[in-house]
Each structure stands twice: as C-alpha cells, then as structure tokens.
Amino acid sequence: MTPKPPAKSPQHLLEQMLLIRAYEEAIVNGSAAGKMPGTCTSVGQEAAAVGVVNALAAEDLILTNHRSAGHLLARGADPGRLLAEVMGRRDGYCKGKSGSLHISAKELGVVLTSTIVGAELSMAPGVALSQSMLGRPGIVVCFFGDGAACEGSFHESLNLAALWNLPILYVCENNQWQAFVHRREAMRREHVAEWAAGYGIPARTVDGNDVFAVLEAAQAAATQVRESGRPYLLETLTYRTRGHLEPDDQGYVDKAELAHWLARDPIATSRARLLADGLLTQAQVAAMADKVASHIAVAQAFAEASPFPAAEELTRDVYA
Amino acid sequence: MPTLTLYDAVGAALTEEMRRDHNVIAFGEGIATKRHELVDEFGALRIRNTPLAEGIIAGTAVGAAATGLRPVVDLLFAPFLCYAMDELVNSAGKLRYLSGGQFAFPLVTLAMTGAGWGVGAQHNHNVEAWFVHSPGLKVVMPSTPADAKALLKAAIRDENPVLFFLDIGLLYQPGEVPAGEHLLPLGQAAIVRAGRDVTLVSYGKTVHHCQQAADQLASQGIAAEVIDLRSLKPLDEAAILGSVRKTGRLVVVHEANRLCGIGAEIAALVAEQAFADLKAPIVRLGGPDAPIAASYPLEQASVPSAEAIAEAARRLCSH
Numbered sequence: 001m002t003p004k005p006p007a008k009s010p011q012h013l014l015e016q017m018l019l020i021r022a023y024e025e026a027i028v029n030g031s032a033a034g035k036m037p038g039t040c041t042s043v044g045q046e047a048a049a050v051g052v053v054n055a056l057a058a059e060d061l062i063l064t065n066h067r068s069a070g071h072l073l074a075r076g077a078d079p080g081r082l083l084a085e086v087m088g089r090r091d092g093y094c095k096g097k098s099g100s101l102h103i104s105a106k107e108l109g110v111v112l113t114s115t116i117v118g119a120e121l122s123m124a125p126g127v128a129l130s131q132s133m134l135g136r137p138g139i140v141v142c143f144f145g146d147g148a149a150c151e152g153s154f155h156e157s158l159n160l161a162a163l164w165n166l167p168i169l170y171v172c173e174n175n176q177w178q179a180f181v182h183r184r185e186a187m188r189r190e191h192v193a194e195w196a197a198g199y200g201i202p203a204r205t206v207d208g209n210d211v212f213a214v215l216e217a218a219q220a221a222a223t224q225v226r227e228s229g230r231p232y233l234l235e236t237l238t239y240r241t242r243g244h245l246e247p248d249d250q251g252y253v254d255k256a257e258l259a260h261w262l263a264r265d266p267i268a269t270s271r272a273r274l275l276a277d278g279l280l281t282q283a284q285v286a287a288m289a290d291k292v293a294s295h296i297a298v299a300q301a302f303a304e305a306s307p308f309p310a311a312e313e314l315t316r317d318v319y320a
Numbered sequence: 321m322p323t324l325t326l327y328d329a330v331g332a333a334l335t336e337e338m339r340r341d342h343n344v345i346a347f348g349e350g351i352a353t354k355r356h357e358l359v360d361e362f363g364a365l366r367i368r369n370t371p372l373a374e375g376i377i378a379g380t381a382v383g384a385a386a387t388g389l390r391p392v393v394d395l396l397f398a399p400f401l402c403y404a405m406d407e408l409v410n411s412a413g414k415l416r417y418l419s420g421g422q423f424a425f426p427l428v429t430l431a432m433t434g435a436g437w438g439v440g441a442q443h444n445h446n447v448e449a450w451f452v453h454s455p456g457l458k459v460v461m462p463s464t465p466a467d468a469k470a471l472l473k474a475a476i477r478d479e480n481p482v483l484f485f486l487d488i489g490l491l492y493q494p495g496e497v498p499a500g501e502h503l504l505p506l507g508q509a510a511i512v513r514a515g516r517d518v519t520l521v522s523y524g525k526t527v528h529h530c531q532q533a534a535d536q537l538a539s540q541g542i543a544a545e546v547i548d549l550r551s552l553k554p555l556d557e558a559a560i561l562g563s564v565r566k567t568g569r570l571v572v573v574h575e576a577n578r579l580c581g582i583g584a585e586i587a588a589l590v591a592e593q594a595f596a597d598l599k600a601p602i603v604r605l606g607g608p609d610a611p612i613a614a615s616y617p618l619e620q621a622s623v624p625s626a627e628a629i630a631e632a633a634r635r636l637c638s639h
Contacts, residue, residue, distance in 0.1 A: 098420070102415070112415055125383060126386075156371070
C-alpha cells in the first residue's frame with residue numbers, strides 16, 4: 001500500500017493537528033486510568049509535524065523517534081493500529097513488539113524508528129544512500145530533537161551527508177527539552193540550525209508553532225533537497241508542553257515559560273486564524289471536533305479489542 | 321590450488337560478491353585506499369573511504385541494509401566497535417524484532433583483533449562474546465584463508481547483520497584457497513582433526529595451537545579431536561556435543577578473556593546436555609582478565625599456547 005497524497009488544505013492541516021492532539025490525550029487519559037502505558041507525547045508540537053509531513057511526496061521516506069505520533073498520523077497512519085501498538089496488541093503496526101517508542105510503518109514510508117536519541121541521525125545517511133544508488137526518487141526526512149543534536153551522531157551524520165551529497169532533509173524539532181533537562185543547560189547556542197553551516201549544509205529556522213509557516217518552509221526545503229540531491233536542515237522552534245514521559249507533573253518546568261508557549265498553542269492559533277480569515281465557520285469547527293472524537297473512539301475500541309501477541313511471538317522476527 | 325593470505329581471501333570474496341550482486345557495496349576506514357583494485361573494478365561509488373567515525377559508518381550500513389543495499393563495512397580494529405555499539409546492537413540487532421519483522425539488515429562488519437602486531441589493548445581486544453550476547457546478530461571468526469573467503473561470501477549473502485572478525489596473527493599467513501564458487505554455511509563447525517580421547521574446541525588462531533597440541537599428544541598416544549567453530553553464532557552445538565559424547569573429555573580454548581567468554585557457554589552446554597558422557601571435568605583456557613599489553617612477550621603470553629593445551633588434555637586423559 002502506497003501512502004495517500006497528503007492533504008494540504010488549511011482545514012485539513014487543522015484537522016490533522018486535532019487528531020494528533022486527541023490521540024495523545026486519549027493515551028494520557030488511558031495512562032492516568034491505568035489502562036495504557038505512559039508515552040512520550042508531542043503535545044504542543046503538532047504544527048511542526050503536520051507542516052513538514054504535508055510538504056512531502058508519497059515516495060519520500062521518514063525516519064523518526066520516540067516522539068513520533070504527529071509524524072505517523074500526519075502521514076496517514078491508522079490511529080487504531082497505533083493505539084493497538086501502544087497497548088502491545090497484535091494488530092499494532094509492529095505486532096505489539098514496539099510499544100509507543102519505536103513504531104515503524106514501512107507501508108507509509110516511516111522506516112527504522114528508534115528510541116535511542118540520535119540513532120535516526122546515524123541511519124539516515126544509509127537510507128539516503130540506498131535512494132540515490134538504487135535510483136529511487138524519494139528524499140529522506142529525518143526528524144530529531146535538540147537533544148539528539150547534542151549527540152555525536154548528529155555531527156557525524158551531517159558531515160557524511162554533506163560529503164557524500166545525500167538527499168536528506170534534516171528536521172530538528174527544537175522543543176526546548178532534552179528529557180528532563182532544558183535545552184539551555186545542554187547547548188550554548190539558541191538554535192541547532194547554526195551548526196549546519198559548519199558542515200556546509202544550508203539551514204533555516206522557522207516558527208514551529210505556525211503550521212502554515214512550517215509547511216511553506218518545508219516545501220521549499222524539500223524542493224531544494226530534491227533538486228540538488230544534497231542535505232538541508234530545517235529547524236522548527238516549538239515547545240513540549242507536557243512532560244518527558246507520562247505521567248509527569250512538570251515540577252521542573254518554569255511556569256512563565258510554559259504559559260508563554262501555551263498561549264501560542266499551534267491548534268488554537270491556527271484555528272483562530274482560519275476563523276478570522278473566513279476559511280472556517282464555528283459550525284465547521286464543531287463538526288471537525290466531533291469527527292476527530294469519533295475517529296479516536298473507534299480507534300480506541302479497535303485497539304482494546306485487539307488480542308495480545310501469541311506466545312510464540314517472543315522469539316519470532318529476531319533473525320531474517 | 322591457489323595460495324592466498326587471509327587478507328587477500330577477504331579481497332577475493334568481496335570481488336566475487338560485488339561482481340555477482342550490484343547491491344553489494346563496501347565502505348570504511350581506508351578500504352578504498354588499501355583495496356584500490358576494488359575501486360578500479362567497481363568504481364568510487366561502490367567502494368568508499370569514510371571519515372574515521374565508526375558510529376556513522378555502522379549506522380549508514382544499517383540504514384542502507386534496511387533499504388536495499390548489502391553493505392560490507394571495515395571498522396579496522398575490534399576495540400573501535402565500541403563507537404559503533406549503538407548502531408550494531410540497538411539498531412541492526414533489534415529493529416527487525418521491534419518493528420515486527422518489517423526490516424532485514426544484510427550487512428557485514430569487518431574488524432581485526434588478536435595478538436600478533438603488538439598494538440596493545442585499544443587495537444587488540446577479542447570482543448566476540450559481546451555480540452554473541454546481543455540478539456539479532458551473527459558472529460564469525462575464521463582460522464584459515466579458505467574459510468575466510470567461503471564464510472565471507474556466505475555472510476554477504478546472509479539476510480542478517482554479521483560481525484566478521486579477522487585474527488591479526490593469521491592475516492598474512494598464506495593458505496590454499498579453492499578457486500571459484502565455494503561457500504560455507506554460517507553455523508557449521510569443522511572437525512579439523514579426528515580423535516577419540518579428548519575434544520579440543522577453538523576458533524581463530526588458537527585452532528592452530530590446538531592442532532599443534534594434538535601433534536604433541538599423538539606422539540604420547542593421545543588422540544585429540546580438534547573442532548574449529550568458525551561461527552560463534554549460530555553455534556554448532558551438535559558438532560560439539562557429538563564429539564564430547566565420543567571422547568568424554570573437553571578443553572575449550574580461546575584468546576578472548578576466559579570470564580564469560582564463548583568457552584563458558586560451551587562448558588555450560590556440555591554440562592547440561594552431555595554430563596553423563598563426561599569422564600573428566602571440563603577445562604577452559606582463555607586470556608587473562610587484563611587489557612592486552614603491547615610488549616611482545618606479554619602479548620603472546622595472553623594467548624593459550626600449544627603446550628598449555630597439551631598439558632590440559634594430558635591431565636584430563638589421566639582421569
């Protein structure tokens with residue numbers, strides 16, 4: 001199954017963000033109720049994921065990480081199969097063996113998801129090498145955070161991609177948090193994009209909470225990678241408004257900083273803009289919310305009905 | 321039969337497999353410099369030098385293997401694998417399983433190790449057992465040029481990540497290598513000498529020490545059977561058990577640290593499955609729990625000698 005061409009209308013971007021938010025809130029609530037494991041959510045970062053993924057072509061390949069819900073859902077993943085995976089059920093994308101942390105969906109072009117911070121960066125050049133040596137059209141998009149940018153693999157990856165002319169769009173979702181450590185405690189500069197110049201890679205920083213700005217920047221970046229066959233780094237400035245791993249009381253978070261970013265919530269701001277521009281009515285907003293809620297309800301029912309993997313799965317798929 | 325060194329046997333296997341399959345590529349630290357004849361034949365896209373950055377070399381191999389290429393990477397010396405552990409162990413070894421079987425990783429990692437060049441512990445560290453302990457990986461260490469060629473060809477065709485260790489002490493020893501297509505399945509040990517009194521199990525250069533010990537023992541009327549494991553994972557358990565059930569005595573020999581080495585696994589296997597056939601306790605001979613010194617006599621002393629192996633076997637045969 002090849003991925004569907006992504007939706008690009010402003011209304012669809014908003015609906016995708018709402019779906020991601022509702023999906024992650026379902027997990028947060030399920031986790032609080034003891035029905036689901038805790039996950040690393042991307043609440044607050046929806047615009048960064050939706051803007052970039054909607055700039056991609058069906059043949060492009062995506063590498064992501066443990067905070068992947070936005071990338072997967074924007075790419076068209078079935079929330080039922082995702083929730084089944086999170087719950088360790090047989091019908092998950094990875095037969096329940098991944099859980100939330102390393103969900104790959106090859107059928108959607110989401111490959112080699114790793115929860116080791118920086119591992120996506122180490123594997124991206126090889127995926128891009130296959131694309132170029134085997135003459136395939138798609139570029140490679142590698143999502144990582146500011147935490148991964150402080151790993152050696154970030155620097156080794158950019159150096160090799162520049163050296164070997166590999167078609168990689170590096171997307172740094174700078175969400176200001178590296179697990180329980182603020183970005184300011186881990187790196188001297190404000191922006192990861194500044195490092196790209198040292199490797200001869202063009203880069204741009206964009207407001208990651210503005211889905212329309214992200215889409216425009218990602219379209220330009222993807223076009224440049226496609227046409228030049230060389231890497232580009234796009235940094236989306238955003239904020240992880242929930243904790244590192246649910247449940248998390250965020251006692252370590254500066255309240256004023258969190259309030260600042262919550263006031264810039266990507267869903268609320270884009271919805272207000274569409275309403276103000278006359279591209280959306282209040283009735284449509286309500287209908288969209290209902291549609292997303294019922295989609296998640298169906299997904300949750302599917303996941304809960306899915307059985308756990310059979311015992312023989314314990315040692316299946318270790319070797320090819 | 322043509323004679324090749326183990327180093328040239330590796331080159332011959334690479335050449336044949338790259339001719340056979342256009343998706344086979346090779347890159348690593350100086351491979352295009354040292355094996356420039358491969359660049360001449362296959363071009364600079366399929367044979368590449370890399371930065372001295374083991375992590376990204378291995379990671380690139382993992383990404384390429386999962387998406388259609390069959391990379392062989394040269395990471396030079398086994399201790400450098402420490403820089404590539406995440407890519408080999410967490411990515412290549414686990415992402416097939418964690419993805420529910422969506423990916424395969426047909427890649428080979430070459431690394432040299434063992435006594436012979438006096439390079440010291442940061443270039444000589446027999447770390448084979450680390451990878452045996454990690455799921456999803458296969459581990460090979462040949463003792464002859466012929467086996468190196470046949471096993472490397474099989475490793476390149478294998479759908480799994482293979483750690484392929486080259487014993488420094490054997491690298492420039494010549495040996496007969498059959499011409500043409502010759503492959504050995506991974507996981508098949510060789511009985512390199514048949515005997516009824518005691519089983520000597522080893523891999524890498526200490527196979528030769530076992531053979532020398534067997535010569536010494538033969539002159540004293542003891543017939544030793546020598547098994548070359550060739551692959552450490554999969555491990556040819558049937559060959560080991562079959563021999564021990566016949567001889568009733570076992571000496572396991574390797575250059576790697578004895579502590580939690582392959583020998584410990586083999587001793588446990590035999591104790592669990594062939595205890596009733598044992599006529600004497602199992603003996604393990606391995607390297608010390610110490611980094612390997614550069615000084616030649618100390619380096620050589622870290623390797624079980626033919627004399628030590630023969631002495632252990634004689635002791636068992638007196639039971």
